[in-house]
Amino acid sequence: MSAAKTEDGASRRTSRLRRHLAISTHALRQRPVNLAITFAPADPTVPGPTRLGFAASGASLEQLRPDPLRMDMALHQLSRMGVSILSRGSFSASAQLAPDNFEKLFGTRLSRFRTRGDRPAFLFPHDGGPWSPQDDIARLIDDAYIQWPATPMTTPPAPIGAFGPDRVYLPNDLANLLNASGPAVRGMSGAGVRVAMVDTGFSLDHPYFLNRRFSVLTAPGADGTRDRDGHGTAMCANLFAIAPDIDFIGISLGLPDGSVPIDALHGGILLALAHQPDILVLSIAYDLRSDITDLEAERLPGSCVALALQLQNAVARGVTVVCAGGNGQFAFPAMLPEVIAAGGCVVDAGGEVRASNIASGFRSNIYPGRTVPDVCGIAGSLEKQAYLMLPCPPGSWLDRSCAGLPDGTGVNDGWCFTGGTSAAAPQVAAVCALMLQANPKLTARDIRSVLNRTASDVAFGTSSAMTGGRAATIGNDLATGFGLVNAGACLHLI
Structure with a gap:
C-alpha cells in the first residue's frame, strides 16, 4: 500500500x-x-x-x-x-x-x-x-x-502495522470464539426474538445481510436511515453472526449531510422501546468523565436523567438492555445497574484470551457498588485494532478511513477491520437472543445471571489505562467482569 x-x-x-x-x-x-x-x-x-x-x-x-x-x-x-x-x-x-x-x-x-x-x-x-x-x-x-x-464505542482506525494475521472474520470465526456454532447452540438462531439497536444508521442492502429479517426507522430529531458513517451497519453485523434469524429493528440517528451528531439518542430509544423489543442494544455512549479530575463524575448530569429513567423502566418491564461498556470512557448508560455492560477481550493466534486494553473497566461513583463490565465480547486491543472484519456501506466514512491507513481493504468495497466494545455489545445481545428463543420466559434478571454464571473466566491482560488499567484475575474482576460470554454454556444452563 x-x-x-x-x-x-x-x-x-x-x-x-x-x-x-x-x-x-x-x-x-x-x-x-x-x-x-x-x-x-x-x-x-x-x-x-x-x-x-x-x-x-x-x-x-x-x-x-x-x-x-x-x-x-x-x-x-x-x-x-x-x-x-x-x-x-x-x-x-x-x-x-x-x-x-x-x-x-x-x-x-x-x-x-x-x-x-x-x-x-x-x-x-x-x-x-x-x-x-x-x-x-x-x-x-x-x-x-x-x-x-454521544460517541460510538468503536475503535479509531488502526495505525499501520497494528494488526497481524490473527484476525476475526464474521460469521464463522466470531461464532466459534463465543461457542455459538454447531451442536453447542442446539439449533438456536434467535428466531422470533425482536432486537432493536439505535445507532448512526443502517444501510442493510450489503450482501452480508441478504435473507435477514430487518426494518430500519428514523429516530425523531434525525433525518434519514442511510448510514454514511458506517458504524451502525458494521456493528449490527455482530448480531447476525451469532443469531442470524432475529427480527431486527434499526433506529437511525444520521443526518442527510452525512454528519452524525447523535443528539437524537433519547428520541431514538423512545422509538425503539415503542416497538416492544425483547432486547435493546446500544453501541453508543456518553463519557461521564470530569473535566476537572479526569476521573468519573460524581453525579449524573441532568441531560442524562431522562435516558436513565426510560432504560430503567424498560428493564423493569422485561426488556433486556445491553450497552457498550466503553473504550476508555466512563460509559453511560453502561453504568446503569439494571443494564448489561459489555466489555472486551482479544484472542491471540494461539487461542489465549486476554482482557482488551481498549475496553473500560471501572467502579462507578454515580451508582455505588456498580462495576463495569459484566461480561465481555470480542473487541480487539490497542495492538490489534484492525481485528474484526465487518461489513459497512461502500464509501462510508468507516470504509474509507480504515482502508486509508491501510487495513487491507479497499476504500469503496464495503468492508473494514475494526473493533471495540461497540462490537462486543451486539455480540452479547445476540447470545441473549439465543437464550430467549430457547426459553421465552426468561426475565432480564435471569439472562444477566446466566451470562455471569457461564462466562469463560479471563485471567490475563488489563483493561484500558484511561479507566485505571485494571488487571484481569481469576474470578469476577474490573477488567473483564465474569469473563468472555459463552453461548453454548448459557443454553446448557437454561
Whole structure:
C-alpha cells in the first residue's frame, strides 16, 4: 500500500474532524435543538427526577413515575408554545425547539460547546448562566435538557502495522470464539426474538445481510436511515453472526449531510422501546468523565436523567438492555445497574484470551457498588485494532478511513477491520437472543445471571489505562467482569 494512500487516509480523518469544527455558531443556531423533557412525579411530595440530588435506581423508579394525564396536558400546552413534541415515554418526552425560542422560554443564553473526542459542536447553556423558565413552563414540567452528542464505542482506525494475521472474520470465526456454532447452540438462531439497536444508521442492502429479517426507522430529531458513517451497519453485523434469524429493528440517528451528531439518542430509544423489543442494544455512549479530575463524575448530569429513567423502566418491564461498556470512557448508560455492560477481550493466534486494553473497566461513583463490565465480547486491543472484519456501506466514512491507513481493504468495497466494545455489545445481545428463543420466559434478571454464571473466566491482560488499567484475575474482576460470554454454556444452563 503506497505512502500516498496512507496520507490520503489521514487527510480524510482530518477532513471529518474539520467538518465538525467548521460548523459555525450561526449555523448551529439555524438548527432546532433536541430536548429530553422530564416531568414531576405524581406524588407532589417527591422531588422531580433532575432535582433528587442522587441517581435514581430501580428501587426509587416508581416514586418518580409521572401522572400520564398530567403529561398529556403538559405536552399539549408545550406544543402551543412552539415546542415540537416528537415522541413520549412513560417518564419523559423527546422534543425539538428553535434555539431562540429555547432561550426565550427558559430565560437563558446558549453557548457553543464541544465534548471530548471527535464529536461535533452543539449549543448548551453556559455553567453559571441565567436559567429562569417562564412560570407556565415551570408548572408543566420537571426540566428540559438539550441532548449532548454521544460517541460510538468503536475503535479509531488502526495505525499501520497494528494488526497481524490473527484476525476475526464474521460469521464463522466470531461464532466459534463465543461457542455459538454447531451442536453447542442446539439449533438456536434467535428466531422470533425482536432486537432493536439505535445507532448512526443502517444501510442493510450489503450482501452480508441478504435473507435477514430487518426494518430500519428514523429516530425523531434525525433525518434519514442511510448510514454514511458506517458504524451502525458494521456493528449490527455482530448480531447476525451469532443469531442470524432475529427480527431486527434499526433506529437511525444520521443526518442527510452525512454528519452524525447523535443528539437524537433519547428520541431514538423512545422509538425503539415503542416497538416492544425483547432486547435493546446500544453501541453508543456518553463519557461521564470530569473535566476537572479526569476521573468519573460524581453525579449524573441532568441531560442524562431522562435516558436513565426510560432504560430503567424498560428493564423493569422485561426488556433486556445491553450497552457498550466503553473504550476508555466512563460509559453511560453502561453504568446503569439494571443494564448489561459489555466489555472486551482479544484472542491471540494461539487461542489465549486476554482482557482488551481498549475496553473500560471501572467502579462507578454515580451508582455505588456498580462495576463495569459484566461480561465481555470480542473487541480487539490497542495492538490489534484492525481485528474484526465487518461489513459497512461502500464509501462510508468507516470504509474509507480504515482502508486509508491501510487495513487491507479497499476504500469503496464495503468492508473494514475494526473493533471495540461497540462490537462486543451486539455480540452479547445476540447470545441473549439465543437464550430467549430457547426459553421465552426468561426475565432480564435471569439472562444477566446466566451470562455471569457461564462466562469463560479471563485471567490475563488489563483493561484500558484511561479507566485505571485494571488487571484481569481469576474470578469476577474490573477488567473483564465474569469473563468472555459463552453461548453454548448459557443454553446448557437454561
